[in-house]
Amino acid sequence: MRKILVSAIVLLTAFSQLAVAADTAITDDETAQVTKAINAWGCEGGVIDKSPSGDYEVEDSTCHGGNYEIELGPDFVVTSIELE
16 A cells, blocks of 8 residues: 555656646746737737747637637747637
8 A cells, every 4th residue: 555655646746747847937028929929910818838849829818709729939920829
């Protein structure tokens, strides 16, 4: 029983570290660049995430009355807009 408990704790710790490493901190300048790019498409708001590869994702952005997920490359060019 003790081995199972220790194994479970080790696995949970490993998974929590992966979740923390999945997104990278975003600077104020990056936030401004992403906002400018999505505003050009008629979208606003949302939660911005940055992947370790440098791509950006905006979840729950409002565009023309609907909620969308928007993906941008590291150069702040919109690569995908999908209705959520």
